[in-house]
Amino acid sequence: MADPRFFTVCGPFTLKDLAELSQSTPAEGADLGAVFSDVAPLENAGADQVSFLDNRKYAAAFQASKAGLCVVSPDMADKAPQGMALLLSSDPYRAYARIAQAFYPVPVPEPWVAPTACIDASATVGEGCRIEPGVVIGAGAEIGKRCRIGANVVIGTGVVLGDDCIIGANATLSHALVGMRVNIYPGARIGQDGFGFAMGPQGHLKVPQLGRVVIGNGVEIGANSTIDRGAGPDTVIGDGCMIDNLVQIGHNVQLGRGCVIVAQVGISGSTRFGDFVAAGGQAGITGHLKIGSGARIAAQSGVMRDVAPGETVGGAPAMPMNDWLRQTAMLGKMARKK
Numbered sequence: 001m002a003d004p005r006f007f008t009v010c011g012p013f014t015l016k017d018l019a020e021l022s023q024s025t026p027a028e029g030a031d032l033g034a035v036f037s038d039v040a041p042l043e044n045a046g047a048d049q050v051s052f053l054d055n056r057k058y059a060a061a062f063q064a065s066k067a068g069l070c071v072v073s074p075d076m077a078d079k080a081p082q083g084m085a086l087l088l089s090s091d092p093y094r095a096y097a098r099i100a101q102a103f104y105p106v107p108v109p110e111p112w113v114a115p116t117a118c119i120d121a122s123a124t125v126g127e128g129c130r131i132e133p134g135v136v137i138g139a140g141a142e143i144g145k146r147c148r149i150g151a152n153v154v155i156g157t158g159v160v161l162g163d164d165c166i167i168g169a170n171a172t173l174s175h176a177l178v179g180m181r182v183n184i185y186p187g188a189r190i191g192q193d194g195f196g197f198a199m200g201p202q203g204h205l206k207v208p209q210l211g212r213v214v215i216g217n218g219v220e221i222g223a224n225s226t227i228d229r230g231a232g233p234d235t236v237i238g239d240g241c242m243i244d245n246l247v248q249i250g251h252n253v254q255l256g257r258g259c260v261i262v263a264q265v266g267i268s269g270s271t272r273f274g275d276f277v278a279a280g281g282q283a284g285i286t287g288h289l290k291i292g293s294g295a296r297i298a299a300q301s302g303v304m305r306d307v308a309p310g311e312t313v314g315g316a317p318a319m320p321m322n323d324w325l326r327q328t329a330m331l332g333k334m335a336r337k338k
Contacts, residue, residue: 001038002104011103012037015069018050019087021102022095027077027086034085036069039100052096071096106166109148126163150186159191168223175229179217185245187224190215194228194235194251194269207231209251216240222247222263231269238275256293274309298324
């Protein structure tokens with residue numbers, strides 16, 4: 001059970017309810033009226049709790065689990081312990097996510113404006129917002145309905161937030177247009193100057209950064225990540241992108257829909273990602289590249305050329321994954337011979 005000091009559980013739900021909301025199929029003989037009160041890991045789950053199996057490495061834990069209900073793929077159904085009810089899904093983890101969201105939905109903020117918040121008279125704040133202590137909202141800013149603005153957040157002049165956004169404590173936003181249901185975690189910096197200089201022996205001359213950051217709907221931006229505003233074109237983050245902690249996105253970068261950017265990735269200016277690109281932790285992508293839709297970049301890769309749609313690359317400099325694995329194996333053999 002999740003710690004009740006931090007999480008509030010909803011429910012209970014019947015097996016029939018859980019099957020419908022998770023878009024999964026009850027196994028033959030399951031009691032559709034059985035009631036479940038929470039979710040839990042396989043090792044800890046009890047008879048009134050729901051768990052899941054998505055990785056075959058945990059098959060032994062599944063077989064020993066005391067969970068009353070488990071979400072599994074159909075090919076694992078015959079491995080279930082006696083008495084366990086099953087929900088069958090081709091994507092158990094996704095089905096479980098829907099169930100966990102039902103038990104632990106994002107709480108609607110309790111409307112409140114702290115007396116110590118500083119909100120410019122020309123700013124607009126939608127109905128149902130919660131504005132924590134120390135928040136600063138600049139002139140002409142627009143805050144949508146039911147937003148939660150954490151302590152000491154600074155929202156600059158003219159910034160727009162859509163409905164149902166969550167801005168974590170100490171984050172700052174400037175020169176930004178933000179969609180609906182966006183979650184920006186504590187300490188993030190959105191819309192700062194891009195790193196643009198005209199370099200020369202007489203000194204480096206700052207180039208004014210005149211673009212914005214445009215963020216789509218349903219985006220998450222992790223703690224202490226930074227997204228620079230564009231130099232003239234906008235920096236764009238597409239709908240549904242998931243950006244981890246400590247990510248740096250340079251000016252004029254464009255991410256398509258549903259991109260996943262893992263911790264400590266750096267994306268240099270003017271690089272464009274297609275839809276559903278995944279970049280592993282600590283990958284570095286140089287500027288002015290095109291990364292095609294569905295491409296995958298392995299952790300700690302150094303990408304210095306365009307990546308074709310659907311291609312998987314790894315290494316530094318990054319190359320097709322099979323080439324990188326082959327070269328790594330060959331170097332290992334050479335070292336063993338010596």
